Amino acid sequence: MKYEAVIGLEIHAQLLTETKIFCGCSTRFGSEPNTQTCPVCIGMPGVLPVLNRRVVEFAIKTGLAMNCKISSYSRFARKNYFYPDLPKGYQISQYELPICENGYVDITVDGVKRRVGITRIHMEEDAGKNIHQKDGSLVDLNRAGVPLMEIVTEPDIRSPKEAAAFMRKLRTILRYLGVCDGNMEQGSLRCDANVSIRPEGTEEFGTKTEIKNINSFKFVERALEYEIKRQIKILNEGGKIIQETRLWNVDTGTTQSMRSKEEAHDYRYFPEPDLVPLEVSKEWIEEIRQSMPELPDEKRNRFIEEFGLPEYDADILTEERTIAEWFEECVRLGAKPKEVSNWMLTELLRRLNESGKEIHEIALTPQHLVDLLKLIDNGTISRNIGKNVFSEMFASGQSPEKIVQEKGLVQITDTSEIEKMVEDVIQANPKEVERYKNGETKLLGFFVGQVMKASKGKANPKVVNELIRKKLS
Numbered sequence: 130m131k132y133e134a135v136i137g138l139e140i141h142a143q144l145l146t147e148t149k150i151f152c153g154c155s156t157r158f159g160s161e162p163n164t165q166t167c168p169v170c171i172g173m174p175g176v177l178p179v180l181n182r183r184v185v186e187f188a189i190k191t192g193l194a195m196n197c198k199i200s201s202y203s204r205f206a207r208k209n210y211f212y213p214d215l216p217k218g219y220q221i222s223q224y225e226l227p228i229c230e231n232g233y234v235d236i237t238v239d240g241v242k243r244r245v246g247i248t249r250i251h252m253e254e255d256a257g258k259n260i261h262q263k264d265g266s267l268v269d270l271n272r273a274g275v276p277l278m279e280i281v282t283e284p285d286i287r288s289p290k291e292a293a294a295f296m297r298k299l300r301t302i303l304r305y306l307g308v309c310d311g312n313m314e315q316g317s318l319r320c321d322a323n324v325s326i327r328p329e330g331t332e333e334f335g336t337k338t339e340i341k342n343i344n345s346f347k348f349v350e351r352a353l354e355y356e357i358k359r360q361i362k363i364l365n366e367g368g369k370i371i372q373e374t375r376l377w378n379v380d381t382g383t384t385q386s387m388r389s390k391e392e393a394h395d396y397r398y399f400p401e402p403d404l405v406p407l408e409v410s411k412e413w414i415e416e417i418r419q420s421m422p423e424l425p426d427e428k429r430n431r432f433i434e435e436f437g438l439p440e441y442d443a444d445i446l447t448e449e450r451t452i453a454e455w456f457e458e459c460v461r462l463g464a465k466p467k468e469v470s471n472w473m474l475t476e477l478l479r480r481l482n483e484s485g486k487e488i489h490e491i492a493l494t495p496q497h498l499v500d501l502l503k504l505i506d507n508g509t510i511s512r513n514i515g516k517n518v519f520s521e522m523f524a525s526g527q528s529p530e531k532i533v534q535e536k537g538l539v540q541i542t543d544t545s546e547i548e549k550m551v552e553d554v555i556q557a558n559p560k561e562v563e564r565y566k567n568g569e570t571k572l573l574g575f576f577v578g579q580v581m582k583a584s585k586g587k588a589n590p591k592v593v594n595e596l597i598r599k600k601l602s
């Protein structure tokens with residue numbers, strides 16, 4: 130039997146606010162344990178939460194970017210459970226009335242466009258962190274009360290690849306909006322996946338399992354692939370899938386049963402009595418809408434229309450807002466869009482990857498690249514030398530003119546000088562000359578290569594080509 134996977138994702142995104150969701154404590158990452166706490170976020174009796182306005186703004190922004198309906202009236206709820214990192218014994222979340230509902234995000238996988246429905250986006254507080262050691266466990270409450278957004282998709286995803294594509298798109302949108310840094314390894318973007326399988330062509334959902342603890346884009350795909358195979362094997366052997374929560378284990382590359390899945394009613398949700406219902410005015414929503422940056426899809430389409438870029442280039446350049454803006458700055462400074470794109474997609478992105486740096490952290494500026502392209506365009510240096518200059522610029526942040534001057538890289542276009550080199554090469558390779566004259570014209574490349582080597586890459590290849598042809602004809 131052929132099976133089809135049905136996947137829905139629940140994503141927790143940590144919001145980039147200065148302070149926590151219900152108190153004024155800092156949200157800074159990596160501080161000494163329990164130094165960013167107060168009576169509110171450590172759950173002392175009698176304290177009252179005060180909602181951080183910025184959190185609501187970020188949630189609305191995200192909702193608008195994901196085509197959601199923004200509720201003018203929403204409410205916080207208590208989600209009750211006990212865990213040592215949750216001193217209040219409940220988490221303040223949203224339940225039956227979330228701030229955003231009914232949206233969608235479009236993704237493209239293997240050239241096919243797919244629409245993934247967004248069921249809801251709600252705001253909630255994070256819990257603290259338990260640190261388990263040999264001689265006992267410690268609790269750090271710095272993270273308690275850090276604002277989160279939970280984004281829940283419809284079960285519209287059909288393959289692990291689509292799930293990974295969705296996660297990448299979501300991250301791109303969140304980073305464009307500046308509401309979350311999208312760092313899965315550090316836990317500021319976390320993903321749980323609900324997955325079930327059903328015979329291809331049928332409508333009814335199978336029993337689902339939930340996979341937790343997926344902390345990289347690569348693992349979203351791997352964990353789902355494993356889990357789908359596991360479920361198929363069980364059904365093929367006549368077994369039954371148990372509804373449960375499973376943990377992704379990076380070391381073994383498998384999912385393991387963690388606990389039977391809890392239902393919503395296990396949490397005894399009820400409206401949070403310490404917070405008034407949240408009312409959001411139309412004017413405020415409009416104000417936020419006006420302040421939205423150009424979103425990835427819009428930018429991508431504009432890059433194709435306005436700059437004539439191929440889809441492939443536009444996709445990659447718009448994945449990060451900072452990269453897209455860097456590209457646009459080069460074009461604004463007068464460079465040809467496709468030229469800039471070629472250099473960015475190869476030389477620049479490769480070096481960013483290798484160095485682990487973000488584009489705003491490097492010394493190389495758009496002006497540098499534009500100046501380099503001018504030097505190649507007007508024949509001062511060859512394209513190949515240009516690559517070396519680029520490498521140098523990336524490392525030192527010096528201007529291309531200065532590098533070319535100091536290293537004596539100016540291209541040799543003086544015909545008599547090149548002619549001398551061509552003659553030397555012809556003299557040194559009589560056998561190849563013989564073969565060339567006997568019709569092996571593909572040896573032209575060999576001669577060009579020799580001359581380029583002799584000139585240390587500085588001879589103008591066009592002139593070299595012409596001269597060799599002339600001399601050997």
Ligand SMILES: [Zn+2]
Pocket residue numbers: 149152153154165166167168169170171274
């Ligand atoms: Zn606090």
